[in-house]
Amino acid sequence: MKIGVIILQILFIHVFLFLGAALKEIVALPIPASMFGLFLLFLALCLHIIKLEWIEKGANWLLAELLLFFVPSAVGIVNYDEIISFQGAEIVVLIGVSTVMVMGMTALIAEKVTKRKGSEQL
Amino acid sequence: MMMVLCILGTYLIYRLSKKIYGKWPFPLFHHLLLAPTLLIVAISVMHVSANQYLDATKWLTHMLGPATVAFAVPIYKHLPTVKKYLGTIIISTITGSLVAIFSTFALSKIIHLKYDFMTSILPRSITTPFAIEVSKEIGGLPTLTTVFVILTGVIGGVVGPSVIKWLSIQTPIAKGLALGMGAHGAGTNKALEYGEQEATFSSLAMIFAAFITLLLGALLIPAMI
Known part of the structure; x- marks a missing residue:
């Protein structure tokens, strides 16, 4: 039903x-x-x-x-395995560093704007 | 027959992986890593080629289309919140999207990533159905993009709480926006551990980031690469 x-x-x-x-x-x-x-x-x-x-x-x-x-698409990675294993570690570091930057900047900007707008929010 | 078997198998392995990760929440056990890994093992044991498998499961992948349309529902439900905090959400997600694209671009130049890898990795910070569209638009490979998006989600879920702690972020809006901007659906999943408000802002950040990156993908990225 x-x-x-x-x-x-x-x-x-x-x-x-x-x-x-x-x-x-x-x-x-x-x-x-x-x-x-x-x-x-x-x-x-x-x-x-x-x-x-x-x-x-x-x-x-x-x-x-x-x-x-998107699980099936992820399985499709086997078609690229030799290139991934070649640069895999570097790519993981790239994503980690970039993600820390993205989250850090987003959080700082959002925090600043929210606090400036007044403390009654949330 | 093949179709039913592959779709059912994918569904069951996905459920199982989710259960395993729920029990042992260790990053490498994340169901987005575990499920594809188990499936790759399964199809190679059963002598099914990756392309046969992809063809048999195309209905699952197809569901990304209606799933994207379905994002209208959370936006509609959170409309009062969106209206109230529109400025903050937009400023934060535009900043986040620009940082995501430029830092990924610069770092991929540093490690001399191949051209089609670079175009595939640029939209990695947004949720898959949108990332795939941006990737196609700028000449990337959808499969690679999917993998980079998944890696971003898993890594973002791990580093997110540390970033929030290091920068001593206090407001739920900033925590939520950062997690959703940095790690899309996986970040929103993490945001639920902080609370309802964090999760709401995280899902909004995820949606806004998708819109903004889609626009940047059409306008900025082609000029950049």
């Missing part, structure tokens, strides 16, 4: 994906169809064209299982 609802709602979410693909044909911007779909769904929710209940269970399932959907 619950699975049926989730499947139906995911099919309904596909309608927005297809509408997004159609919109991409008209608007010549390098933006993926799924992103147009996201905007259309968001708009439809804001304008109360569709109700949150119609898609909420399906959307929650998709987002909860998001990690599952």
